[in-house]
Amino acid sequence: MLQIKPILSTLMRNKSGPILLLIQIILSVSIVANASFIISERIDLMSRDSGLAESEVFDFRVYNFNPETDYGAQNGRDMTTLRNLPGVIGATSTSMTPLSGGGWMSVFTLGESEETAKETEGAAIYYGDEQMLKTLGVKLIAGRNFFEEEILQGSPNQANLGIVSQAFAKATWGDEPAVGQVFYAADFGQEPVEIIGVVETLQGAWVNNSSLENSVILNVELAFPFTKFLVRAEEGTLAQLKEAIPAALHRDNRERVVSGFKLISEHRKSAYRNHELMATVLSMMVILLLLITSLGLAGMVMFNIERRTKQIGTRRALGAKKRDIISFFLVENYIICIVGGVIGALVAVQLGQQLMSLYSLPQLELIYPLSTVAGLIVLTTIAVILPARKAARISPAIATRSV
Amino acid sequence: MLSMKNISKVFKTDLVETHALREFNLEVNEGEFVAVTGPSGSGKTTFLNIAGLLEGFTQGDYFLDGVNISNLSDNKSAAIRNEKIGFIFQGFNLIPDLNLAENVEVPLRYRGFNAKERKRRVQHALEQVGLAARMKHLPSQLSGGQQQRVAIARALAGEPRFLLADEPTGNLDSMMARQVMELLEEINKAGTTIIMVTHDPELARRAQRNIQIVDGQVCDFTMYQGGERTIEKPHLVTGSQEPSNQDKVAS
Amino acid sequence: MFFYYLDLAWRSIKKTPFLSLLMVLAISIGIGITITTLNIYQMASINPAGERSSKLFEVRLWSQGIDTWSRLNQQITYQDGFNLRKSPVPVRQTPMFMTGFAVQTDDPEFTPVLENARVTDRDFFGLFSVPFLYGGAWDKQVDSEPAYQVVISEELNKQVFAGENSVGKTLYLNRKPYQIVGVTKTWNPSPKYYDVNNGAFNDAEKIFVPYSLAPTEEYQSWGNNQSWRNEPMDTYAQRLASEAHWNQYWVELDNPEQIRAYEEWLANYIEQQKLLGRFEMPDAKAEIADVAQWLKVNKVVPEDNKILVGLSALFLIVCLVNMLGLLLAKFLKRAPEIGVRRAIGASQTQIFSQHMVEVGLIGFCGGVLGLLWAWGSLSLLSAHFELEDALTQLGYSMWVLAPSIAIIAALLAGIYPAWRICSTNPSVHLKSQ
Structure with missing residues (x-):
C-alpha cells in the first residue's frame, strides 16, 4: 500500500x-x-487550402518600358504566345498573385438605394480573362465562367461581370444564391458588377488578413506598362519555361524586362x-x-x-x-x-x-x-x-x- | 590565554530546550596541555566548538588571547580561527580532492600569504610531521595515522598559538595513536597551547592537566597531575632529520 | 584569491562531470534560445539612424475625410509632399516615393534590367547621411528646375559600369537618358526606416532620381498606394491631384525650437488647406515622429518576435531553477569539506565567493556553449527560412551579451545555494562522518 x-x-x-x-x-x-x-x-x-494547383501555377511580370507601346494589344499578343508554348496548360494576365503578399484589395458597395447602401467585407480583386479559372485550377461550384467575348481591355473600372469565392458570397449574401446578385465597385450606383459564378476556394494575397478567403475575379485584362501573368504548366516545366518565356516574349518586342518567375508553392512558403x-x-x-x-x-x-x-x-x-x-x-x-x-x-x-x-x-x-x-x-x-x-x-x- | 566565564549554551528546537553548557568556567594558560574528558553528551564537543569559535554561545564571557569573543563578526572570528587556532579532528577531515601540500596550504590561502611564503610554510609543516616526501599524494593514499599527521601539519602551518583536538586518536589503532600523541606533545613543548577532547583516560593522563565535563559543567579539575611525565622525544622533528625515516616509523 | 577559487571551481566541475555537464547544458540551452530570439529581435529593432535618430522626423498628416481611416496614415499625398517643401523651418527636408525602371546603357548588347528607384530631393542624401563613392547629389537647383540627372548605388555601378567612376556617363531609364552625377557607397539601412511601407527589411533602392521630374516623367508608384475615397485616377495629372497616399516626407530639425516652429508651421498649413476644402476632419492634425518613434509606430518589430523573446526569457528562468536545484544538491553534498574550510579560518564571505566563482565559471561555459547554439540555430533558421541576413547575423553585442547574461543568470541561481552552504554551521559536519 x-x-x-x-x-x-x-x-x-x-x-x-x-x-x-x-x-x-x-x-x-x-x-x-x-x-x-x-x-x-x-x-x-x-x-488552409488555397484552392489552387500550387505546384503547377507560377507568376512572372513583364515591364514594357517603351511608353509608345499599346499595352492592351501587347498583352493580347503575349497571352497568345504564352498559351502556345509547349507544356503550358493555361495563361492569363492578372492584377495579383494569390499568397504573394501584394495585390489589389477593396470593399464594394451593396444595396437597393443610396440610403441603405452598405459596404461588403474586403476582398482581393483578380482582373483577368476566361482562362483565369483554368489557370488557377479553382473549382467553379455555381454559375458559369466568363465567355471570351465578355472580356474587356484597359482600365479596371469598366468591369461588369464577376466570379466570387464561396467565402465572399456567404459573407455578403448569406444563404441567398450569389449568382445574379449585383454590387458596385465604386460608390452606390457606380460601376455595377453582376455575379455570374462562384468558385469553391480562392484566397487573396495577404495570409494574415482576416479576409484571406474573400476573392473576386473581374472580367478585365488590365493594360498597364507593368503586367503580371499567371501560367499553369505541367509540373516540373518551370525551369524550361523560365528560359522559353522571356525568349518568346522578346522575339515579339525587345523593349521589356521579363522577370520574377515564382511558383505559388514558393509564394506560399514565403507568405507563411x-x-x-x-x-x-x-x-x-x-x-x-x-x-x-x-x-x-x-x-x-x-x-x-x-x-x-x-x-x-x-x-x-x-x-x-x-x-x-x-x-x-x-x-x-x-x-x-x-x-x-x-x-x-x-x-x-x-x-x-x-x-x-x-x-x-x-x-x-x-x-x-x-x-x-x-x-x-x-x-x-x-x-x-x-x-x-x-x-x-x-x-x-x-x-x-x-x- | 583562554578564559571562559559563566558560559552557557542552549539549543532550542520547537519542543525542547537543551542546555549543552551551563555556567561553564575555565582558564587555560599559555603553553598548557589540557585534556578534556567526559561522558558522551556531556558537552565536550560544544565546549570545543565554542572555544574554536565555530559556534556562538548564549551567555557569558569568553576571552581568547585577550580578545573578547562575544559578538564577533563572522569575518573577525574566521580571521582568529585562521591565525590563532589550529583544529585537529577525529575524522582527520582532510579534503579528499586535494593532495597533501594543497591540504596544508588551505589555511595559508585564507590568510593571504603569497605563493613563496605558502610554499615555505607547507614544506616546513610537512617536515615537522615527517611527510614532506609525500606532498603530492592524495589523502586516500595514506594510512589513518599519516592522514592525522597531515591534519596536524595543516593545523601547524598557520603557526597557531592554540591547538584544539577533538578525539585526535579516536579513529587510530594504538600504535598510531601513540605516535600522534607524541607529536602533539612535541608541539606543546615548543610552546603551543593544546586543548584535547578525548574519552581515553590513558591519553588524558598524559596531559598536564585534566578537566572533566559532566552535564555541561566543569566537574573535576586536576592541576599538574603527577607532573613527572617522561617525554620520549625531547625535540620537534625537523627538516634536518630524514623524512623517509619518519615515514617508515609511521607506516 | 580569485585564481584559487577558479582552481577549486575547476576541480569541483571535473569531480562531478555529469552533474556539471547537465548544468552547463541547461544554462547553455537557455542562453542559446534567448540569444537566438534576442538577436532576431535586436536586429529587427535596431535604430539605423544612430545618433541622428532624434533629429530626423517623418511627417504624417490627417488629410483623410470624416468616417474614413481612424488613424494617421504612414504616407501622405503628392500635393502635400509638394507643398511641404515650401516650409523654411527644417534644416533639410524631402518628399519621396518608390518607383522603378528598366535600366539600359549605351551598350546595345546590355540586357535591360529592372531596378527599384527612389524619387526624391537632393536633401535625401544629406538627411540620411548617404555616403558617396564618386561625385555627389544633384544641385539644389534641380529640385525646382528639373534635369535628367541620377544617382546610382555602388552595386548598380559595378553591375553596369564594372565599378569604374561613371560620373558624367549616361544611363537610360525607361529609354530616357539620364546623366550620372553621383555613385553612393554601399548604403543599406536595416530596417529600411526611411520607407517601411514596402518591406521594412528590403534593400535600399539602387537608383535615385529628382522628385521635380515626377510630373513630366510620370513615374508610377511602385510602393503601397492608399486611398480613402473613390476618385478618377486614369491620368497621371489626376493621380498627382488625388487624395491618395503614396508619398513619404522627412525633415531634419536640430533643436526643440525648430521642432516647435515646424509643428506650428504644419498647423498653419492644415488651416490653409482647410480653406481650400481639403482636410475635412475638424480636428485634422499633423504629427512628426523621430526615427525611434517611427519604427515603433510602424511595428517594425513583429509581435511574434516579442512573444518569442518573452517565452525564451521564461525558458531561461526554467533553466536557472533547474540549475539552482542541481547546485543546491551539489553544494550541500560538499558541506563537510566546507565545514573544514570554515574551521580552518575561511570566512563566510570567502566560502560564498568560492562558490560564486564556481557558479560563474559554469555560467561562463554555458554562455560560450549557448553562443554556439545560438549561432547554429540562427544559421539553420536562415538557411531554412531564407531570412534576411540582417536578422540572422549574430550581432557583435551578442558576443558580450551571451556570456554576460549567462554569468549573471548563473550567479542569480547560485546565490541561494551558496548562501545555504556558507551559512550552515560548520561544526555540524566536523564530527566523524
Whole structure:
C-alpha cells in the first residue's frame, strides 16, 4: 500500500528541493501550454487550402518600358504566345498573385438605394480573362465562367461581370444564391458588377488578413506598362519555361524586362515563412524545455537516492520490496508534478490572458494546459523510474554498515 | 590565554530546550596541555566548538588571547580561527580532492600569504610531521595515522598559538595513536597551547592537566597531575632529520 | 584569491562531470534560445539612424475625410509632399516615393534590367547621411528646375559600369537618358526606416532620381498606394491631384525650437488647406515622429518576435531553477569539506565567493556553449527560412551579451545555494562522518 503521509512529511522536511522542482514544473507547464497552443494555431493557419494547383501555377511580370507601346494589344499578343508554348496548360494576365503578399484589395458597395447602401467585407480583386479559372485550377461550384467575348481591355473600372469565392458570397449574401446578385465597385450606383459564378476556394494575397478567403475575379485584362501573368504548366516545366518565356516574349518586342518567375508553392512558403519560423522555434523550445525539465527531475531523484542510500537500505532491511522503493519515489514526484501541474495550468491561463491582451493571439484553449500536465506525468514517470530502479537495487546490507 | 566565564549554551528546537553548557568556567594558560574528558553528551564537543569559535554561545564571557569573543563578526572570528587556532579532528577531515601540500596550504590561502611564503610554510609543516616526501599524494593514499599527521601539519602551518583536538586518536589503532600523541606533545613543548577532547583516560593522563565535563559543567579539575611525565622525544622533528625515516616509523 | 577559487571551481566541475555537464547544458540551452530570439529581435529593432535618430522626423498628416481611416496614415499625398517643401523651418527636408525602371546603357548588347528607384530631393542624401563613392547629389537647383540627372548605388555601378567612376556617363531609364552625377557607397539601412511601407527589411533602392521630374516623367508608384475615397485616377495629372497616399516626407530639425516652429508651421498649413476644402476632419492634425518613434509606430518589430523573446526569457528562468536545484544538491553534498574550510579560518564571505566563482565559471561555459547554439540555430533558421541576413547575423553585442547574461543568470541561481552552504554551521559536519 502506498503511504502518502510519510512521503508528504519527507517532502515537507526538505523544502528547497521540492519547491524548486515545483517552480520548474509550474513554469514549464505554462510555457509549454502556451507555446503548443500557438504552434497548433499556426499549423492551422498554414494548412488552409488555397484552392489552387500550387505546384503547377507560377507568376512572372513583364515591364514594357517603351511608353509608345499599346499595352492592351501587347498583352493580347503575349497571352497568345504564352498559351502556345509547349507544356503550358493555361495563361492569363492578372492584377495579383494569390499568397504573394501584394495585390489589389477593396470593399464594394451593396444595396437597393443610396440610403441603405452598405459596404461588403474586403476582398482581393483578380482582373483577368476566361482562362483565369483554368489557370488557377479553382473549382467553379455555381454559375458559369466568363465567355471570351465578355472580356474587356484597359482600365479596371469598366468591369461588369464577376466570379466570387464561396467565402465572399456567404459573407455578403448569406444563404441567398450569389449568382445574379449585383454590387458596385465604386460608390452606390457606380460601376455595377453582376455575379455570374462562384468558385469553391480562392484566397487573396495577404495570409494574415482576416479576409484571406474573400476573392473576386473581374472580367478585365488590365493594360498597364507593368503586367503580371499567371501560367499553369505541367509540373516540373518551370525551369524550361523560365528560359522559353522571356525568349518568346522578346522575339515579339525587345523593349521589356521579363522577370520574377515564382511558383505559388514558393509564394506560399514565403507568405507563411514567419508562421513556420514561429512554429519551428516554439517547437524547438518545447522539446528542449521538456528535455531539461526531465533531466532536472532525473538529477534530483538521483541526488535524493544518493542522500537516502542508507535510509533505503534500512527500508529494504525492514522488508520493503523493490517495488515499494520505486513507488515511493514515483509517488513523491507525482505529488510535486500534480501540484505543480495544477498551479502551472492556472499560470498558463493567466499568461495566455496576458498574451491575448498584449498581442493579437486568441484565447488559450484549456485542452492545452491539461494535455501538457498529462504529458508531464508521463515524463515524470520515465524520469523517475530509471534512477529509482537503481535505488531499488541498493542492498539491505548497506543499512548495517556504519560508514 | 583562554578564559571562559559563566558560559552557557542552549539549543532550542520547537519542543525542547537543551542546555549543552551551563555556567561553564575555565582558564587555560599559555603553553598548557589540557585534556578534556567526559561522558558522551556531556558537552565536550560544544565546549570545543565554542572555544574554536565555530559556534556562538548564549551567555557569558569568553576571552581568547585577550580578545573578547562575544559578538564577533563572522569575518573577525574566521580571521582568529585562521591565525590563532589550529583544529585537529577525529575524522582527520582532510579534503579528499586535494593532495597533501594543497591540504596544508588551505589555511595559508585564507590568510593571504603569497605563493613563496605558502610554499615555505607547507614544506616546513610537512617536515615537522615527517611527510614532506609525500606532498603530492592524495589523502586516500595514506594510512589513518599519516592522514592525522597531515591534519596536524595543516593545523601547524598557520603557526597557531592554540591547538584544539577533538578525539585526535579516536579513529587510530594504538600504535598510531601513540605516535600522534607524541607529536602533539612535541608541539606543546615548543610552546603551543593544546586543548584535547578525548574519552581515553590513558591519553588524558598524559596531559598536564585534566578537566572533566559532566552535564555541561566543569566537574573535576586536576592541576599538574603527577607532573613527572617522561617525554620520549625531547625535540620537534625537523627538516634536518630524514623524512623517509619518519615515514617508515609511521607506516 | 580569485585564481584559487577558479582552481577549486575547476576541480569541483571535473569531480562531478555529469552533474556539471547537465548544468552547463541547461544554462547553455537557455542562453542559446534567448540569444537566438534576442538577436532576431535586436536586429529587427535596431535604430539605423544612430545618433541622428532624434533629429530626423517623418511627417504624417490627417488629410483623410470624416468616417474614413481612424488613424494617421504612414504616407501622405503628392500635393502635400509638394507643398511641404515650401516650409523654411527644417534644416533639410524631402518628399519621396518608390518607383522603378528598366535600366539600359549605351551598350546595345546590355540586357535591360529592372531596378527599384527612389524619387526624391537632393536633401535625401544629406538627411540620411548617404555616403558617396564618386561625385555627389544633384544641385539644389534641380529640385525646382528639373534635369535628367541620377544617382546610382555602388552595386548598380559595378553591375553596369564594372565599378569604374561613371560620373558624367549616361544611363537610360525607361529609354530616357539620364546623366550620372553621383555613385553612393554601399548604403543599406536595416530596417529600411526611411520607407517601411514596402518591406521594412528590403534593400535600399539602387537608383535615385529628382522628385521635380515626377510630373513630366510620370513615374508610377511602385510602393503601397492608399486611398480613402473613390476618385478618377486614369491620368497621371489626376493621380498627382488625388487624395491618395503614396508619398513619404522627412525633415531634419536640430533643436526643440525648430521642432516647435515646424509643428506650428504644419498647423498653419492644415488651416490653409482647410480653406481650400481639403482636410475635412475638424480636428485634422499633423504629427512628426523621430526615427525611434517611427519604427515603433510602424511595428517594425513583429509581435511574434516579442512573444518569442518573452517565452525564451521564461525558458531561461526554467533553466536557472533547474540549475539552482542541481547546485543546491551539489553544494550541500560538499558541506563537510566546507565545514573544514570554515574551521580552518575561511570566512563566510570567502566560502560564498568560492562558490560564486564556481557558479560563474559554469555560467561562463554555458554562455560560450549557448553562443554556439545560438549561432547554429540562427544559421539553420536562415538557411531554412531564407531570412534576411540582417536578422540572422549574430550581432557583435551578442558576443558580450551571451556570456554576460549567462554569468549573471548563473550567479542569480547560485546565490541561494551558496548562501545555504556558507551559512550552515560548520561544526555540524566536523564530527566523524
